Amino acid sequence: MATPEIEAARRGDALDVEETKRPFAEPTVAHYKPITDEEKGLDKSINRKLDFTVLLVLAIGFILCGIDKTNVGFVATSTFVQDANLDPDDIPNSLSLFSATYVPLQPIMVLLGRRIGPRIWLSCSLLSWGILSMAHAGIKNSGTLIALRLLLGAAESGFTQTAFYYMSTMYPKFSVGFRMGMFSGMYSIAGAFAGLIAYGLLKVESSALHGWQVVFLVEGGFTVFMAVVGWFVFPADISTAWFLNERERAHAVNRMGRDLADGQEEGNAGSRIAELKRDVVDVLKDWKKLLTIVCNITAVVPVTAFTTFLPLIVQAGMGYSGVEATLMSVPPFIVGTVGLIIIVYSSDYFHERSLHTVFGMLLGVIGCAVMAASSDPQLRYGFAHVCLAGVFVGGPLVAVWLSGNTPWKGARSFVLGLNGYANLAGVIAGQLFKTKYRPSYRFPLIVTIIMSVVGMAGFVFIRLMYMYENRKRRREISTWDEDRFEEEQNSTERRGDQRTTWIYGY
Secondary structure (H helix, E strand, C coil): CCCHHHHHHHHCCCCCHHHHCCCCCCCCCCCCCCCCHHHHHHHHHHHHHHHHHHHHHHHHHHHHHHHHHHHHHHHCCCCHHHHCCCCCCHHHHHHHHHHHHHCCCHHHHHHHHHHHCHHHHHHHHHHHHHHHHHHHHHCCCHHHHHHHHHHHHHHHCCHHHHHHHHHHCCCCHHHHHHHHHHHHHHHHHHHHHHHHHHHHHCCCCCCCCCHHHHHHHHHHHHHHHHHHHHHHHCCCCHHHCCCCCHHHHHHHHHHHHHHHHHHCCCCCCCCHHHHHHHHHHHHHCCHHHHHHHHHHHHHHHHHHHHHHHHHHHHHHHCCCCHHHHHHHCHHHHHHHHHHHHHHHHHHHHHCCCHHHHHHHHHHHHHHHHHHHHCCCHHHHHHHHHHHHHHHCCHHHHHHHHHHHCCCCHHHHHHHHHHHHHHHHHHHHHHHHCCHHHCCCCHHHHHHHHHHHHHHHHHHHHHHHHHHHHHHHHHHHHCCCCHHHHHHHHCCCCCCHHHCCCCCCCC
């Protein structure tokens, strides 16, 4: 039950919210900014506690998500294909099969995650896919691999986007970008850890178990353990966070209300079905957000390609062999993590999303171009680092861009769920990086470059459209009087970012 202090914070009584807003004639992107030294101190305390509880467990969960999703690529450098009676192309096909359930279920899973509660949903997701990952140790034929990959895709579906939504309800928008980047950076860490862990576990052979079976059992078992940890650590929402004191909880609720300014959710549409329909229609009518999601597919293609196939690319065309290729795939992922953290920190600092996303994609294009054009193994391996330094940026920045421009929680959860369709990139990557293109993988790399360039152009176009919309809104409201502002504030036809007083971030 919420205390009187938290209820006061929700109403804005803990601070006069009106004093934190600029005049309507000078609208700006709605966001929270601490005013007093006391607020700055509370912010640091709240963020630190959130970082070392919620964010930490989510980050570890996402590492495991990446490991359990891509470990088939690492064990493929061992005797897995022969022992499990598979064909060589079963490995790239398994990535597409995973996406066949993982991608379509994203919006449904995120909406369910919001209704059931992120705490329960995220913990159960970890538990289910951990068990399925362990079951991979029993693969004996292609049919078993297909079934397990389809089920694993369904179990992991919605985890990432629900985590994004969960974080967006706890951190203000220009604090959450860095956190989403740290969270998403765990996918590149997963690539590094997966390589190191697989390198060690593949050497564990016995009369009862092959090394690849040990990989699946150990990695899946740890995911099950983290599911239990998450159940006890995740709070239902920021107002009931067990690790915050009463004063911190009140301020945490208050700052999220101020972060939304005039776009916060008010009232309801009646029944849950009516609310759901309203939120879905609002998102589907917003072509700029839908185009952002389409462009994000192009940003995610190199991520899904390299996190799964980099060990095979290193093995085939960069002068390494066997499990050594698995080990040598680790450094590029470490560079990718560092690049991601730097770029998302800069994005939060400068309150800018689109150009930072384009810059990250540009690094990916440069890296892929050199790998496609060169036959020098050392040069190709070096520019794999350049490529990964930028490609991981798109996922978190697009997610925080969408959530920051979608203040209503129902619409936000749905648009983040739709953003999960960016994982269609997994289907594309799985069909591009076939064994017939070895050792150089030149054709898949060229296609990846073309898709990235198209996506970069799309993000720049969306940025220009938001700039145009903001200028139009500023011109319109510059002539309004107080009654017109009040009418807009109380409008039931326009909600959240649909209101003319809302200014988009880009």
